[in-house]
Amino acid sequence: MTNIWNRLRHEPWIWSFLAAIGVWLATIAYTGGQGAGEILTAALSFATFSIIVGLGQMMVITTGPGNVDLSIPATITLAGVVAMKVMDTDSARLLLGIGAALGASFLVGVFNYGLIRLLRIPPIIATLSSSFLVLSTAISYGRGIRIKPPLPLDSFATMRILGIPLAAVFVLVLSIVLAIVIKRTLYGRAVVAIGQNPRAAWLAGINVNRTRFMTYVLSALLAGVCGILLSGFSGGAALNMGEEFLLASIAVVVIGGTSVAGGRASVPGIWGAALFMYLLVTMLNTFGASAGVRLIMTGVIIITVIVLAGGETQSK
Amino acid sequence: MLKKALVCSVAIAAALAAGSAFADTKDKKIALSNNYAGNSWRQSMLKSWDKVTKPAVEAGIVAAADPFTTSENQVTEQAAQIQNLILQGYDAIVINAASPDALNGVVKQACDAGIVVVSFDGIVTEPCAYRIAVDFAKMGEVQLDYLNDKMKDGGNLLEIRGLAGVFVDDEISKGIHRGADKYKQFKIAGSVHGDWAQEVAQKAVAGILPSLPEIKAVVTQGGDGYGAAQAFKAAGRPTPLIIMGNRQDELQWWKEQKDANGYETMSVSIAPGVSTLAFWVAQMILDGKKVPQDMTVPFLQIDQANLEANLATTEKGGVANVEYTAEDAAKVVAGN
Numbered sequence: 001m002t003n004i005w006n007r008l009r010h011e012p013w014i015w016s017f018l019a020a021i022g023v024w025l026a027t028i029a030y031t032g033g034q035g036a037g038e039i040l041t042a043a044l045s046f047a048t049f050s051i052i053v054g055l056g057q058m059m060v061i062t063t064g065p066g067n068v069d070l071s072i073p074a075t076i077t078l079a080g081v082v083a084m085k086v087m088d089t090d091s092a093r094l095l096l097g098i099g100a101a102l103g104a105s106f107l108v109g110v111f112n113y114g115l116i117r118l119l120r121i122p123p124i125i126a127t128l129s130s131s132f133l134v135l136s137t138a139i140s141y142g143r144g145i146r147i148k149p150p151l152p153l154d155s156f157a158t159m160r161i162l163g164i165p166l167a168a169v170f171v172l173v174l175s176i177v178l179a180i181v182i183k184r185t186l187y188g189r190a191v192v193a194i195g196q197n198p199r200a201a202w203l204a205g206i207n208v209n210r211t212r213f214m215t216y217v218l219s220a221l222l223a224g225v226c227g228i229l230l231s232g233f234s235g236g237a238a239l240n241m242g243e244e245f246l247l248a249s250i251a252v253v254v255i256g257g258t259s260v261a262g263g264r265a266s267v268p269g270i271w272g273a274a275l276f277m278y279l280l281v282t283m284l285n286t287f288g289a290s291a292g293v294r295l296i297m298t299g300v301i302i303i304t305v306i307v308l309a310g311g312e313t314q315s316k
Numbered sequence: 317m318l319k320k321a322l323v324c325s326v327a328i329a330a331a332l333a334a335g336s337a338f339a340d341t342k343d344k345k346i347a348l349s350n351n352y353a354g355n356s357w358r359q360s361m362l363k364s365w366d367k368v369t370k371p372a373v374e375a376g377i378v379a380a381a382d383p384f385t386t387s388e389n390q391v392t393e394q395a396a397q398i399q400n401l402i403l404q405g406y407d408a409i410v411i412n413a414a415s416p417d418a419l420n421g422v423v424k425q426a427c428d429a430g431i432v433v434v435s436f437d438g439i440v441t442e443p444c445a446y447r448i449a450v451d452f453a454k455m456g457e458v459q460l461d462y463l464n465d466k467m468k469d470g471g472n473l474l475e476i477r478g479l480a481g482v483f484v485d486d487e488i489s490k491g492i493h494r495g496a497d498k499y500k501q502f503k504i505a506g507s508v509h510g511d512w513a514q515e516v517a518q519k520a521v522a523g524i525l526p527s528l529p530e531i532k533a534v535v536t537q538g539g540d541g542y543g544a545a546q547a548f549k550a551a552g553r554p555t556p557l558i559i560m561g562n563r564q565d566e567l568q569w570w571k572e573q574k575d576a577n578g579y580e581t582m583s584v585s586i587a588p589g590v591s592t593l594a595f596w597v598a599q600m601i602l603d604g605k606k607v608p609q610d611m612t613v614p615f616l617q618i619d620q621a622n623l624e625a626n627l628a629t630t631e632k633g634g635v636a637n638v639e640y641t642a643e644d645a646a647k648v649v650a651g652n
């Protein structure tokens with residue numbers, strides 16, 4: 001037992017899970033055990049979306065300092081709007097809609113890296129400015145019209161088996177695949193190597209530009225997947241559906257123990273952090289904390305978790 | 317010769333135009349400074365502006381009525397935008413402001429430059445500006461009045477608030493709590509922030525729901541009712557009475573429930589067409605008419621009886637709306 005703990009506590013992601021379990025226990029202690037299972041089910045359903053975009057953001061951040069994708073919220077909205085409009089509530093057009101939404105997301109990724117590489121704009125500015133263009137496209141294409149998702153998408157996004165959301169299972173598979181990609185494939189190892197030292201990676205014969213390009217495209221595609229699922233889950237696409245994922249996508253990466261300086265990714269940490277973020281808000285809502293107190297507490301607790309996780313790695 | 321004739325006809329045309337009712341504002345330019353466009357309410361607001369001002373410009377009532385929207389919903393950005401509008405020589409600026417007091421400096425600059433400033437929805441407190449405000453607290457209180465009529469036995473309420481730290485959110489919530497104090501049979505069992513967005517509301521409600529006792533009704537701020545309904549459905553709980561906020565998806569959902577099981581509720585919000593009222597008020601001021609500095613507009617309430625009529629006129633994905641003509645605006649001004 002102590003052996004396991006000694007091994008685990010050096011993992012950067014363990015703290016996000018401990019924090020998630022901690023706030024969950026505090027919540028059900030307050031309610032006297034009422035709703036313990038339902039809270040977990042809700043947390044899994046909603047964390048799913050942060051996890052998808054968190055995975056993309058994690059890959060981008062891992063490619064090194066200064067790399068971040070701020071166009072994720074706009075891409076989510078664009079993908080949701082395109083998917084709903086192309087599908088037009090018709091189940092037969094489901095695949096067409098998914099294809100169109102992912103195609104649009106792919107173009108966003110290509111465009112982002114085009115700005116970064118060809119025009120030499122820093123990623124933070126490039127993705128922020130492209131997000132204005134992307135959101136404007138979504139606004140003029142969708143005109144704010146809320147079209148319901150076709151039934152298969154709706155049921156896929158909302159279905160539960162024994163309290164476990166089907167979408168969460170899908171994202172679990174996605175996460176495992178990505179974890180294997182990072183550990184075992186040339187592309188994954190190249191991302192980590194570039195994050196640790198781009199020059200060394202280049203001298204070692206890694207195609208730095210192609211790897212970065214693929215990473216920005218991957219992030220955009222994952223944002224697209226999130227947009228499609230989210231519009232299925234909440235009964236249609238809305239112009240502000242992506243808004244909350246700007247901070248969330250970065251927060252889950254940082255809390256989850258991925259190095260902000262790049263070169264170290266943690267897939268399980270994304271899960272712990274996404275569950276933690278959702279459960280934290282649930283806990284403070286359950287306690288009846290006012291908005292001000294809630295924001296302060298959220299800030300304090302997030303800093304505590306990051307310090308704990310960071311302190312462990314430094315002592316190593 | 318031809319030239320002379322041309323000059324002549326222009327002069328005659330000008331003289332004729334000068335004789336019409338709108339003589340004094342036909343060369344005046346009005347600008348709309350808007351801080352945000354990323355939701356259906358704001359989209360409807362901008363559409364209403366276009367729909368009413370374009371014909372007004374074509375008819376020669378004013379020379380221009382150009383809408384400008386900042387991209388980032390930032391006070392500094394809107395202040396810079398208003399400064400540009402001052403430099404471009406607009407005669408009136410209609411503002412939906414990002415902050416009630418942070419724009420006061422630049423609003424004062426505009427007033428000092430002789431520009432008429434009319435703020436609406438997101439109003440500014442600078443005394444030289446005109447304000448078209450909504451009694452948001454009242455909007456919260458009528459929800460409890462309605463519930464008191466509907467369920468004499470009372471019960472637990474769930475409150476969905478808007479965006480934390482925004483004036484409108486505080487006001488509506490104040491009204492809701494005032495109502496809950498008035499009718500003792502109601503208890504607000506939980507309160508979450510839904511940011512006036514269906515997705516956010518759905519997420520927040522789904523989170524707090526497992527810890528709550530039976531909820532009789534949900535009091536809201538608009539843009540969050542459909543999300544709340546989705547959250548109750550997902551949790552397998554009976555759907556309580558959810559007050560709606562005039563969004564088309566909310567009205568549509570209400571209609572479906574009404575047809576299926578006689579579901580009853582009410583819906584209340586501000587009509588996005590209030591931007592067109594602000595336009596006419598600015599035009600009237602430029603025309604030299606007397607207009608009170610502070611005005612309130614009624615909110616738009618939809619009941620069981622007029623649900624179908626309102627749903628039919630509400631654009632898909634939009635918000636139930638009222639647009640103002642010059643005559644309507646004159647009536648509102650006279651009533652204040």
